[in-house]
Amino acid sequence: MSPLAAPEQADVRDFSGRSMGTSWSVRLVGAGDGAALSAGLQGALDAVVAQMSHWESDSDLSRFNRAPAGSWQPLPAAFYEVLSFALSVRQQSAGAYDPGAGALVNLWGFGPHAGFADPLFCAAAAFESGAAMVQRPAPSIELDPVGKRARQPGGVLLDLSSVAKGYGVDVLAQYLQQQDIQHYLVEVGGELRGAGTKPDGQPWWVALEQVSDDRADATGALPSDDLVLALHGLSVATSGDYRRYFERDGLRYSHTLDPRTGRPILHGLACVTVLHASCMAADAWSTALTVLGLQAGFALAERQGLAARFLQREAAGLSEHLSSAMRRMLDA
Helix, strand or coil, X not given: CXXXXXXXXXXXXXXXXXXXXXXXXXXXXXXXXXXXXXXXXXXXXXXXXXXXXXXXXXXXHHHHHHCCCCEEEECCHHHHHHHHHHHHHHHHCCCCCXXXXXXXXXXXXXXXXXXXXXXXXXXXXXXXXXXXXXHCCCCCCEEECCCCEEEEXXXXXXXXXXXXXXXXXXXXXXXXXXXXXXXXXXXXXXXXXXECCCCXXXXXXXXXXXXXXXXXXXXXXXXXXXXXXXXXXXXXEEEECCCCXXXXXXXXXXXXXXXXXXXXXXXXXXXXXXXXCCHHHHHHHHHHHHHHHXXXXXXXXXXXCCEEEEEEEECCXXXXXXXXXXXXXXXX
């Protein structure tokens, strides 16, 4: 745990706001001007949105998406860092994770305009178009590490929603550390990172999501009562088929898309939770492992040494599968 305990008489302070189409919250132990801290936290996330949002037309990401084919685009340092990491996960997952799949995301109605919410949205037409898209060779995005540039090959639409939220958690943690705040729990849209302890000496405990088989449940997830984690120097992120989806003609279409097939995942993996020092990494890897499915995802988690928890839908209910790294963490 933290080598320096939080002061016993200190108060736990709460901050919250909105960003990236979701909510954020921070619990911390520390002094300082509350208004200044709140503004600083919000400003740190606003900077991420200004660079990496696919919802804002004037963001650096949107400008890259509109750039002419073959052009090199200078990127802010944070944007370059996140894109570089996302492309490395794409390579290591053999294309199961792809930050350049924005056109596919839009096609299935999960982009900025949320077409899937329209009762008239046609899933069959989306699948036919998506299947045609993946039959063509995927153009690659080249990076220039010296000039911090990326080459737009033509027609590639970046979508960093599966990694930028985790990066936002890391940014908030870094901001707090710069303010000499060592005891905190940060959350953005359900992804968390913690450090230090509470004034009572307890760590920041968080319960992992447990998936409900009751499809009538509006969220599809309930707090787990059997796996609770202490976050100190750790982040946790979960990707699941219950977070955003639509149903047509008795079929359930998850927002988690497989770039290799051009359609939503259908293999029965309900969710994957990843623990990692970096929330950006936990966010991206949880998505990649979810796309791969239980067998291939579990094998990749073992090769990468990732602490991961898989929940698989079975005829008899949900089955839990823990990677070796996750088991070692729980044993410790």
